[in-house]
Amino acid sequence: MKDKKPFALWRTALAASAKRFASPPDESLEELEERLLLADLGPSLAADLVAAVAADKKQKTAKETPRLLLLAAALLERLHPATAALPPPRQAPQGTPLALLLIGANGSGKTTTTAKLAQAYQAQGASVLIVACDTFRAAASGQLEAWARRLGVGFRAAPEAADPAALAFVGMESAVREGYEVVLFDSAGRLDNEAPLMDELAKIKRAIVKAANQAPASQHLEEKDFLTTLLVLDATLGAAAVAQATRFSQAIGVSGLVVTKLDGTALGGAVVRAVAATGLPIVAVGLGESAEDLHPFAAGAFVAALLGLEGELLRRFQEQLSLYEQA
Amino acid sequence: MFEQLSERLQGGIKRLTGRGVIREADLDEALASVRTALLEADVSLAAVRTLLDSVRVRALGQEVLDSVSPGQQVVQVFLEEIRTLLDGDPDKAPAPFLATAQQTPQVVLLVGLQGAGKTSLAAKLALHLAREGKKTGVVSLDLSRPAAAEQLEKSLARARALDEKAGGKLVYLARVEDAQLAKTAKAALAEAKRESLESLIIDTAGRTTLAADLMDEMRSLAKIVSPDEVLLVADAMTGQDAVRTAQGFGEVVEISGVVLTRADADGRGGAALSMRHASGQPVRFLGVGESPEALEVFDSDRIARRILGFGDLIALVEAASRSAERQDAEKADRTAKRFHKGKFDLNDMYEQLQAMSGGGLLEGLLQGLPAAVRKKAGGMAPSDKELGHMLAILSSMTAEERRRPEVLQASRKRRIAKGSGTTVAEVNRLLKKYQDTRTVMKRLRKSGDKGLQGLLGGQPAAALGEDWQKLIPPR
Numbered sequence: 048m049k050d051k052k053p054f055a056l057w058r059t060a061l062a063a064s065a066k067r068f069a070s071p072p073d074e075s076l077e078e079l080e081e082r083l084l085l086a087d088l089g090p091s092l093a094a095d096l097v098a099a100v101a102a103d104k105k106q107k108t109a110k111e112t113p114r115l116l117l118l119a120a121a122l123l124e125r126l127h128p129a130t131a132a133l134p135p136p137r138q139a140p141q142g143t144p145l146a147l148l149l150i151g152a153n154g155s156g157k158t159t160t161t162a163k164l165a166q167a168y169q170a171q172g173a174s175v176l177i178v179a180c181d182t183f184r185a186a187a188s189g190q191l192e193a194w195a196r197r198l199g200v201g202f203r204a205a206p207e208a209a210d211p212a213a214l215a216f217v218g219m220e221s222a223v224r225e226g227y228e229v230v231l232f233d234s235a236g237r238l239d240n241e242a243p244l245m246d247e248l249a250k251i252k253r254a255i256v257k258a259a260n261q262a263p264a265s266q267h268l269e270e271k272d273f274l275t276t277l278l279v280l281d282a283t284l285g286a287a288a289v290a291q292a293t294r295f296s297q298a299i300g301v302s303g304l305v306v307t308k309l310d311g312t313a314l315g316g317a318v319v320r321a322v323a324a325t326g327l328p329i330v331a332v333g334l335g336e337s338a339e340d341l342h343p344f345a346a347g348a349f350v351a352a353l354l355g356l357e358g359e360l361l362r363r364f365q366e367q368l369s370l371y372e373q374a
Numbered sequence: 375m376f377e378q379l380s381e382r383l384q385g386g387i388k389r390l391t392g393r394g395v396i397r398e399a400d401l402d403e404a405l406a407s408v409r410t411a412l413l414e415a416d417v418s419l420a421a422v423r424t425l426l427d428s429v430r431v432r433a434l435g436q437e438v439l440d441s442v443s444p445g446q447q448v449v450q451v452f453l454e455e456i457r458t459l460l461d462g463d464p465d466k467a468p469a470p471f472l473a474t475a476q477q478t479p480q481v482v483l484l485v486g487l488q489g490a491g492k493t494s495l496a497a498k499l500a501l502h503l504a505r506e507g508k509k510t511g512v513v514s515l516d517l518s519r520p521a522a523a524e525q526l527e528k529s530l531a532r533a534r535a536l537d538e539k540a541g542g543k544l545v546y547l548a549r550v551e552d553a554q555l556a557k558t559a560k561a562a563l564a565e566a567k568r569e570s571l572e573s574l575i576i577d578t579a580g581r582t583t584l585a586a587d588l589m590d591e592m593r594s595l596a597k598i599v600s601p602d603e604v605l606l607v608a609d610a611m612t613g614q615d616a617v618r619t620a621q622g623f624g625e626v627v628e629i630s631g632v633v634l635t636r637a638d639a640d641g642r643g644g645a646a647l648s649m650r651h652a653s654g655q656p657v658r659f660l661g662v663g664e665s666p667e668a669l670e671v672f673d674s675d676r677i678a679r680r681i682l683g684f685g686d687l688i689a690l691v692e693a694a695s696r697s698a699e700r701q702d703a704e705k706a707d708r709t710a711k712r713f714h715k716g717k718f719d720l721n722d723m724y725e726q727l728q729a730m731s732g733g734g735l736l737e738g739l740l741q742g743l744p745a746a747v748r749k750k751a752g753g754m755a756p757s758d759k760e761l762g763h764m765l766a767i768l769s770s771m772t773a774e775e776r777r778r779p780e781v782l783q784a785s786r787k788r789r790i791a792k793g794s795g796t797t798v799a800e801v802n803r804l805l806k807k808y809q810d811t812r813t814v815m816k817r818l819r820k821s822g823d824k825g826l827q828g829l830l831g832g833q834p835a836a837a838l839g840e841d842w843q844k845l846i847p848p849r
Contacts, residue, residue, distance in 0.1 A: 084614065085614050087615070090413040091410075091414075152636070153491065153664075185524075185529045186525035187525070190519065190522075190524075193521055197520075240639060240640045282615075283613065285644065286416055287613075308489070310582060311583065311615070312583055312584060312615055314615070316613075336488070336519075
């Protein structure tokens with residue numbers, strides 16, 4: 048996927064399809080830039096992409112291809128390496144369950160995403176335990192408890208203002224003891240400029256790893272063996288998406304991104320900047336409030352929505368996308 | 375959250391400073407880099423266009439004044455335009471928050487996207503109103519998010535615990551559990567009347583503007599509760615979506631103000647401009663932390679200045695007050711008064727330097743200066759050695775020279791250098807520092823119709839004088 052060759056193919060295919068589709072008048076580079084800016088791609092990435100399109104357009108094979116489609120291809124090229132699936136649940140007999148820790152800014156949607164992940168793993172037949180490590184926000188555990196009851200999954204919480212790392216330790220311990228296959232840790236929202244709160248997250252991680260190593264069968268487990276840390280990013284964010292992705296991964300290490308609220312008017316282009324800055328993959332997107340509204344990240348659909356492709360252009364894009372994915 | 379924007383803007387405008395006249399090409403170049411800075415700060419594309427167009431027209435049409443450089447003039451125009459953008463049409467200035475409310479209780483409806491921070495804000499706003507002396511209730515009409523009401527109840531309890539006096543005026547209204555929102559809303563209003571509340575804050579479920587059913591629900595809810603204020607609550611870190619969100623909500627309910635939450639993040643604050651521009655309504659409050667007290671009344675003047683990097687005169691005055699505590703009360707009072715009148719001569723500087731042991735007025739003053747000026751003056755907070763030299767230079771001057779530095783000609787400077795064991799270059803450096811400080815102080819005072827008073831939160835100077843007395847502990 049990271050190979051550039053398929054995209055050369057893609058461009059040729061786009062050109063070849065030109066005769067079969069009626070194209071609207073080609074957009075100017077300024078219009079392309081405007082689309083990108085309105086989608087929160089930011090001035091510098093927008094300029095890069097527009098320059099790439101301008102260069103592509105000069106190639107013989109792309110002469111007849113509308114600039115907007117070239118832009119879609121260029122965006123996709125940047126996003127494809129950034130797709131990844133959620134890790135599979137660990138089998139109970141091996142001892143250690145798969146652990147997922149959700150982190151992010153206040154209001155980004157960690158708690159709801161935790162519930163959605165519980166539903167997703169449960170739908171695969173895995174046994175799931177939720178540990179409500181947000182001991183700060185008023186009634187955060189009440190919110191998760193209601194979800195856990197609704198979904199019928201295991202649930203652990205501690206009184207408000209309790210040490211979240213201590214709860215994480217106990218939660219991981221009981222997940223191992225009780226043979227859960229997946230354990231989900233929600234955490235309190237925090238802004239990326241709050242250093243003490245970042246340290247608290249690192250402590251939670253250490254507690255989880257330590258607890259996992261308590262089990263006699265699973266000595267010397269490292270974080271990467273079983274713990275996935277997901278940063279939850281709100282699609283409505285602007286430049287802060289980049290700051291959050293950079294700082295959270297520098298401070299405590301992040302395995303992947305979950306983009307929430309993509310069902311609204313936000314186009315989520317700032318996430319592309321976050322991906323460009325960190326190289327982190329997007330593992331899931333949130334598209335609504337119910338437990339089933341978590342989906343794998345589909346780069347093609349994301350790009351089409353971000354650029355507002357419609358009509359003939361959209362059909363052409365989709366056709367090429369499926370051809371490309373077969374290749 | 376505004377510091378980064380201000381630095382970027384200054385970079386753009388700096389190209390214009392030091393030029394004799396504003397040439398169109400120079401201006402365009404400066405505006406292009408300002409455009410990038412604004413976009414990077416998440417200001418909406420539409421607001422950026424409005425701002426740059428008006429700055430361009432005004433900057434080119436303006437006569438160049440003798441007293442200021444063209445660059446300074448452009449900065450001034452920018453400041454005014456940003457303030458205009460934040461304040462809206464001065465002829466249609468909005469009444470203060472809740473000032474026009476007729477009914478009892480006054481009703482404030484909070485609306486916004488999921489996770490915008492409505493529930494936390496409800497508790498903060500309740501505390502704010504209770505501190506104004508109003509018996510204030512909150513009710514959660516969020517029937518969709520699990521434990522939303524429980525969160526509001528607990529947040530209010532935290533607010534109550536924080537401030538016993540105001541806490542007595544805070545009431546949590548338990549909602550009637552009914553699947554129908556309309557019935558729950560009516561019951562809450564009736565309960566608010568029974569409790570003889572003066573204000574009622576209604577928290578609602580988060581919703582995206584694309585969900586037609588939820589928008590309809592909000593429309594009918596607004597009809598039932600007929601709010602005096604509808605506050606759109608939004609994350610200060612919002613990007614370009616600010617426009618779509620503001621318009622989406624504005625089409626369905628009559629937004630009367632905006633609240634930006636998480637303004638304590640390192641975001642760049644562009645959302646303040648975007649929201650104002652797109653909603654046509656004033657930003658009323660900023661959420662600045664997790665505590666129930668972490669609410670600031672939005673002050674466009676202060677923000678506009680910070681965006682442009684004029685430094686923050688209020689922070690500066692605060693710094694001054696801290697240094698004042700360390701000084702002789704009478705002297706500090708005099709300095710403070712002079713400072714408020716915009717007077718600052720070398721005698722003042724001398725006094726401040728003398729008082730300066732790890733942070734006097736001067737240091738505060740320098741901190742409050744625009745980044746560009748600070749840089750120009752080079753490492754403004756002087757080291758101990760520099761401080762010693764500066765004091766030596768100043769003490770080698772006569773009181774008259776310190777009062778009227780303009781009399782310092784070459785021969786006097788040579789005498790002072792000799793007397794203080796320094797060089798004429800060092801004397802000049804000190805004078806430069808003094809001039810930079812003074813220039814900015816003057817500009818701060820002159821700029822804008824509201825001037826210094828406006829900057830200080832609209833308090834009349836006399837009242838400020840009293841505040842100053844309070845700031846200084848009695849001996």
